[in-house]
Amino acid sequence: RIQPVRAAPDKISEKVEESIKNAQEACAGDPTSGECVAAWDEVEELSAAAKDARDKQKEKDSDPLETFCKDNPETIECKTFDE
Amino acid sequence: MAACTVYSTQSLSTNCSISTPSKTQLSFHQKQVVFYTTSRRNSKRGINSGRSYVITCAASDQQTVVIGLAADSGCGKSTFMRRLTSVFGGAAEPPKGGNPDSNTLISDTTTVICLDDYHSLDRTGRKEKGVTALDPRANDFDLMYDQVKAIKDGIAVQKPIYNHVTGLLDPPELIKPPKILVIEGLHPMFDSRVRDLLDFSIYLDISNEVKFAWKIQRDMAERGHSLESIKASIEARKPDFEAYIDPQKQYADAVIEVLPTQLIPDDNEGKILRVRLIQKEGVNFFSPVYLFDEGSTISWIPCGRKLTCSYPGIKFSYGPDTYYGNEVSIVEMDGQFDRLDELIYVESHLSNLSTKFYGEVTQQMLKHADFPGSNNGTGLFQTIVGLKIRDLYEQIVATRAETPVAAKA
Numbered sequence: 001r002i003q004p005v006r007a008a009p010d011k012i013s014e015k016v017e018e019s020i021k022n023a024q025e026a027c028a029g030d031p032t033s034g035e036c037v038a039a040w041d042e043v044e045e046l047s048a049a050a051k052d053a054r055d056k057q058k059e060k061d062s063d064p065l066e067t068f069c070k071d072n073p074e075t076i077e078c079k080t081f082d083e
Numbered sequence: 084m085a086a087c088t089v090y091s092t093q094s095l096s097t098n099c100s101i102s103t104p105s106k107t108q109l110s111f112h113q114k115q116v117v118f119y120t121t122s123r124r125n126s127k128r129g130i131n132s133g134r135s136y137v138i139t140c141a142a143s144d145q146q147t148v149v150i151g152l153a154a155d156s157g158c159g160k161s162t163f164m165r166r167l168t169s170v171f172g173g174a175a176e177p178p179k180g181g182n183p184d185s186n187t188l189i190s191d192t193t194t195v196i197c198l199d200d201y202h203s204l205d206r207t208g209r210k211e212k213g214v215t216a217l218d219p220r221a222n223d224f225d226l227m228y229d230q231v232k233a234i235k236d237g238i239a240v241q242k243p244i245y246n247h248v249t250g251l252l253d254p255p256e257l258i259k260p261p262k263i264l265v266i267e268g269l270h271p272m273f274d275s276r277v278r279d280l281l282d283f284s285i286y287l288d289i290s291n292e293v294k295f296a297w298k299i300q301r302d303m304a305e306r307g308h309s310l311e312s313i314k315a316s317i318e319a320r321k322p323d324f325e326a327y328i329d330p331q332k333q334y335a336d337a338v339i340e341v342l343p344t345q346l347i348p349d350d351n352e353g354k355i356l357r358v359r360l361i362q363k364e365g366v367n368f369f370s371p372v373y374l375f376d377e378g379s380t381i382s383w384i385p386c387g388r389k390l391t392c393s394y395p396g397i398k399f400s401y402g403p404d405t406y407y408g409n410e411v412s413i414v415e416m417d418g419q420f421d422r423l424d425e426l427i428y429v430e431s432h433l434s435n436l437s438t439k440f441y442g443e444v445t446q447q448m449l450k451h452a453d454f455p456g457s458n459n460g461t462g463l464f465q466t467i468v469g470l471k472i473r474d475l476y477e478q479i480v481a482t483r484a485e486t487p488v489a490a491k492a
Contacts, residue, residue: 012248013305013306014306016305016306016307016308017305017306017307018307020307020308020312021307023312023315023316023319024312024315027315027319031319033213034212034213034214035210035213036319037213037214037215037319037320037322037323038209038210038212038213038214038215039210039319040315040316040318040319040320041209041215041216041217041316041319041320042206042209042210042250043312043316044156044316044320045156045206045216045247045250046247047298047301047302047305047308047316048156048247048301049247049248050305051301051302052161052247053248
């Protein structure tokens with residue numbers, strides 16, 4: 001089974017930067033060409049993906065204990081009981 | 084042979100309805116299975132001995148309710164989804180153990196699928212052809228229709244995954260029929276066949292000024308982005324957006340319109356918003372929310388002794404209107420709350436909210452005080468639409484239980 005590798009947020013940032021450069025080049029000649037429009041659409045898609053990655057990372061960083069407890073529910077600092 | 088009918092409205096997989104002596108019907112959650120028997124067991128009792136009996140197993144009274152949510156990318160669909168799934172209880176999470184870049188969210192009752200997964204062209208394909216993701220030519224509506232229809236009929240499907248990071252179409256994932264299926268993306272109401280499958284549809288309509296302000300907030304921190312690049316990206320996508328996405332709002336049962344405030348002259352910060360909930364009249368199982376008196380035209384400023392508001396305050400409006408030739412009711416909120424718990428004062432003046440108890444809207448909003456839009460009309464109206472969808476779902480399920488589906492002979 002092929003398991004795609006998740007790109008690191010850093011890598012997405014690089015991709016966004018690259019895609020903006022490409023779009024600016026693609027639009028240098030004709031700003032209404034399909035090539036130009038598709039290039040800016042790619043920028044939008046990558047910017048949205050970058051935002052998602054940032055949000056995910058922020059959620060992870062927001063509560064270090066929660067993140068730790070997800071992987072180690074049996075440790076003393078993570079145990080909770082419903083009584 | 085005894086005739087009996089057994090059904091329950093809520094349980095997921097054990098609904099049985101056994102009708103007529105000659106036809107036996109058993110319902111399971113998934114696939115249709117038909118058994119034919121030619122038994123002589125009943126001959127002693129003299130009932131049609133030797134006749135064929137049909138047992139139909141269908142998802143009849145546990146049919147999936149399908150909701151469509153349309154909005155442009157980066158316009159708060161995910162926040163809306165989290166508010167919606169929270170109304171039904173339980174958190175929505177990506178499918179466990181699958182593709183880490185899956186766009187699907189699953190909770191106990193609800194499955195949300197992203198329609199980008201039905202792209203027929205991947206990122207390179209679109210570049211070669213010079214089309215955007217907004218263009219219908221980049222999307223496979225036949226597959227979208229087939230799979231949404233199958234899920235609605237109670238059949239699990241293998242749905243492709245569009246990977247937003249790599250821009251490629253990944254191997255498919257299994258989607259099982261949930262109680263509520265939400266299809267969200269750019270084109271849920273574009274294809275008339277898919278549109279007809281929807282039990283309810285919502286369009287998030289963000290004005291250009293607000294879209295620009297939101298994208299600045301989202302992208303300015305990103306390397307390479309500048310005001311010019313953000314503007315250029317919005318401008319480049321605009322023709323396709325206006326041709327293919329925007330016209331879908333005429334079909335929506337509810338439109339949430341987000342506009343710049345009118346309380347501050349020439350405001351273009353996009354922080355204070357005027358939000359309108361446009362609700363279609365005469366939609367099955369959906370009765371619009373109103374302020375004070377149904378059908379009147381009202382303007383209300385709640386700020387005063389009972390509600391603390393700082394500059395620029397809050398203003399509500401309500402009234403009947405027409406929208407793309409349809410009769411609608413519009414509730415509007417301009418401004419923002421300073422203290423979320425005072426929202427209860429506003430809630431108590433709104434009617435037809437479909438809450439289960441007094442204060443449920445406020446409670447839902449407080450639960451997610453950290454989500455974007457929690458102090459203005461976007462959060463308020465998204466929460467209300469969530470409650471309306473719960474009500475709609477419960478009515479649809481109750482109606483199905485009242486009329487056991489006839490066995491297919």
